[in-house]
Each structure stands twice: as structure tokens, then as C-alpha cells.
Amino acid sequence: MTIEVKNLVKKFGSFRALDGVDLKVNDGELLALLGPSGSGKTTLLRIIAGLDWPDTGEVGFNGEDALAQGARERHVGFVFQHYALFRHMTVFENVAFGLRVQPRAVRKDEATIRARVKELLDLVQLDWLSDRYPSQLSGGQRQRIALARALAIEPRILLLDEPFGALDAKVRKELRRWLRSLHHEINVTSIFVTHDQEEALEVANRVVVMDKGRIEQIGSPDDVYETPATAFVHGFIGESIELPVQVEGGVIMLGDRSLNLAADGLVPGASKLFVRRHDMLVGPSGSGAFEGAVRHVRNFGPVQRAEVALSGGETIEIDAPRDRELRAGDTIGLNPRRYRIFAGA
């Protein structure tokens, strides 16, 4: 099932939750909608599911107009952020719900429903919990039951809203891997919403980065990380150092110092320089594009994170390998291995 979204606009009062969104999702894809809160990603997901309606724009499933159908007719599996399991039903009945509410003409008999629910609970590896109530489950278990429930209706599309948002870090990592392999197994076109870049980059085939109701970039996880299309994407994905610079006559100026960096093909004017924290190479004083004094150093496993006050007064954080220990008070030279410059203040 492919999904085509065209020029979608949705306002809540004067707030533009979606401000002209175009998106095409390929059959069998696992797509991540990534963005900060308020970027419109959940609104987009809910509109695709039929739980919200756009002010203008189109949503098509395999070319047919999805907006002509209600949520009930769309056959979309939706996994809610807080699971929304039916609290008065057992796990088994939760998963069976979608099968039991089918119109009598197409409803399966009880034995078939039982077999199907059993199969789904096996799929999410929780068949031993079938008689429990949602309140007796852990967060990760609830999440998997919510997924099994959504899969029971054999959805044409699977939508997940912040699927791991409410889980602790360890469970989250396990479930990520599990979701990816599950998607590989069932191969349903899936979209999940997240504000966690690591999650998006690790799980998805393609990532859609959103901000303020607009799509900033669509690309593979490598694309959005290695070649961010906009300043927002660079700042949002990966940990970046952001410095306001001025491009003048083929030279990049930080304050009143000219940086020894190539400025070929850059638009003159106020710009932003982005460098990944780990792309800032440490050398002896006087050797790099930047000069700075180390303020603090903290160790994170294989890297040391240093707060460095640049000679112009800006403070940045860099991640350096621990082969050369930095100490507070050291004066160092810094040279960006890779950097990007985006025009605009």
C-alpha cells in the first residue's frame, strides 16, 4: 500500500499544525516522522489514520481518496503513544476486539478468532499473558499488546505514535530492534512518529524530518545525518556545534576573526556554521581554524566531552577521543574535519 499526501494544511485556531505537507510513502516501507514536539508529526499521523481531518489537502491510499473514508473504513492499524489498551478487557480480549466488532457478514467464528489471537500473541511473544489485564503488564508488554491488537485487523497500513516514548531506555532499545525485525517479517507499510533521532535513524528505512508543520528533509538515515538539507536538520540530528558566521569576499568570519576554512560557492552574508561535536579535531594551540581554552572535561565511555571557550568568547562542546587527555585550562587548536554552512541568520 502506498500513501500519497498532498499539500496538507491543518490549523488549530491560529496555530498551523501542518503547513503544506507533501509526502509519498512507498509500499512496504518503514518510515519515521522525526521532529520536535509541536512540529506536526502526530497530527500528520492522525490525519492519515482518519482520527483528525485536514483543513485542505489530499490523502490517497494506493491512489484512492482516503479522506472520503472514516477511520473505521480505512483499515489502518494505529498504536497509541500511551497504548490506549481497553482497561476492562483481558489481553486476549484486547487483541480480539478488532475481530469481534466486524460486521456479522464477515465476522469469523469463535474458533477462528481464538486461533488468530493466539497467533498474534505468539508473534509478539506474549501468549502467556493472555488472561492478564493491561494494568498488570509492564510498559514494554503493553506496547507489544497494543501492536498485536492493531495487527489483528490485518491493517493495510500500520501507524505508531511515539511507540517507545513512555518506556525506559533499555526496554526501548530492545523493542526498537524487535520492531524492525517484526516489520521485516510482516512487511506492512508502516509510519512511526518519534522525537528521538537515534530511534528514527536506527529503525527506519527513510526518515522525514519535520519542523513547524513543514517537512525539512526526506531521506535515508545516512542522508539526513551526513548531508542535512537545512540548518534545522543539522541542528536537530546529531549533536552539532552551531556558530554564527559572516561570509564576505571568499572568507568566513567568526566575529572579527577570519576562519581558515574554504568558502567556495557560499552565498555572502550572515550564515550558520555547523560542525558535529566529534568532527572537531583537537590539535596544539595555533594549529587550527579555532583557538580555545578548555573549561571542563567529562568522560563518556570512549569519548571525553570538553567545554571549550573560543577566543572570540563563544562556548562550544566537543567530543574528542580519549587518546589524548584534555585538562581544564589547556589551550588548544581546533580544526573541523567536516563542516557545513547554511545561509541565513
Added chain:
Amino acid sequence: MTMQIAEPVSLSPPDARARAHAAAARDSLRTEPPAVRVVIIALAVLFLSVFVVLPLVLVFAQAFSKGVLAYLAALAEAEALSAIRLTLLVAAISVGLNLVFGLVAAWAIAKFEFPGKTFLITLIDLPFSVSPVISGLVFVLLFGAQGYFGGWLRDHDIQILFAVPGIALATTFVTFPFVARALIPLMQEQGTQEEEAAVSLGASGLQTFFRVTLPNIKWGVLYGVLLCNARAMGEFGAVSVVSGHIRGETNTMPLLVEILYNEYQFVAAFAIASLLAMLALITLIAKTVLEHHLDEGQDVNDH
């Protein structure tokens, strides 16, 4: 005073929860010396004894003052039986109506956003803030011989005032907030996600309501119905205005208690009053049980 006994203090479920939290906090804050504690507890017990337990005991003492036979005979009087029947009928009608209205109002308020919502919430509380006598008078103004619809009703030979419809209307009005009030906070807390989940799984509106919404609020509904029923059976002021006090026809139990009392038929008056007092006790016990269930239900998605 005896007439007021059947009117329970209204406590909404959030209050119940707040009390539980207060109980937990109290342990850590208990710094008063034992003597002060004893005095305070003694005062509370004394107050409760004088103002609650004593009157209750007196009701039963008076009712049985001439023996069990006199008590039973008083209840078997035609007038008493008719009052009991009327009270049950009126309570059934007003609880039934308020169950439907309350569910609809709570559903609309908790699950949808619309202009005028705050106004509607305020309006629901109106019967609580108006004196029951005024509530009764409103119906006299509407349906009385000199009222807005009085002439039309007389022409079509429809009796509302001084008859069962009037009493049922007044009681329904006075007891309207109970079900809605019990359900609004509960439904607001539960939100709309489970309903959305049901719809996205292919459930129709009715299936969603009966399979998801209603089971989630059933204890709240019972709680509202219980309080609504207690108030409906005990209502005096509004009913007194619209009933016309026709003996054996339009007297409810609280009205009959007053009439018998004024006629110095103490055993009969207190016999009926004892029934209302028993209703109050049963209501209290049922309320405690329901609050327990409500508390349990609210914990479900907390962890």
C-alpha cells in the same frame, strides 16, 4: 430534622481520592502531642454522636416506641403504602431520565470541544445552587393554572401540577446534577484514546459506546445513580410545592412524614422516616463499596 436524614452529603469521586492522599500525608505530619489528639478525636466523636448518630437512633426508637406491631401496622396503612409506591415510581422515573441526560451531558462535555461548554457545565450545577422550593415554584409558574402553559394544558385536559408528572419533573430537575457530576471528571480523566482505538479497529459508534465507554464508567454510573436515587426519594422542598398534598395520591414519603408528624401520629411518622433512614444507611454502605471500585479503576493506567 428527620426529613433531612435521607439526603446524603454529595461526595464526588475525586474527593474520595483526595481523602486517600490526605490520609497518607497525615501520617508524616502527625506531630501533635497525644493529649491534643485525644481531645480532638473526642470532640469529633461527640459531635458526630449528637448530630448524626443520636437523631438516627431516635428515629428508630420513636418508630418502635409502641412496639413492632404498631410499627408494621403504620407501614401497612393505605396512605403509607400509596406514599411508598409513589416515591418508588417518582424515583424510578427521575433516575431513569437523569441516567440518560447525565450520560449524554457527560459524554458531550468530556469527549468533545464546543463553544459554550463552560456555560453548560455551570448550567448542570444550577439545581444544586437553587433552593429546592424555588425549583418547585418554577414548575408552578410554567404549568400552574395561571402559568405559561396552564391554559393550554387545561384545554387539552393534561394534569401536570398536583399529579405524578409534576412531582417527577420537579424531582428530576433537583436531582439532575448527580449522574453528570459523577461522570464528567471520570470521563475527562479517561480521555478519548480508547474510543479512538476502538474506532480505528473498526468498531461502530454504538459498539464503541457499549463495549468500551460504558464498561469503563460503569462504577461511576452506579455511583451517580445511587446518589441520584437517594436524593430523589428524600426530596422534600421541590416536591412539596408541586404535589398539592392530596392524601393517598400525591404524597411522597417525606411529605407524608411531615403530615403525620403535624397530626401527632408520631409512630406512623417515624415509621415512614425509619424507612428513609434505612435508605440513607444502605446508600452510605453502597457508596463506600462503589468508591472503592472507582479508586481501583482509576489506578489502572497510572503505572
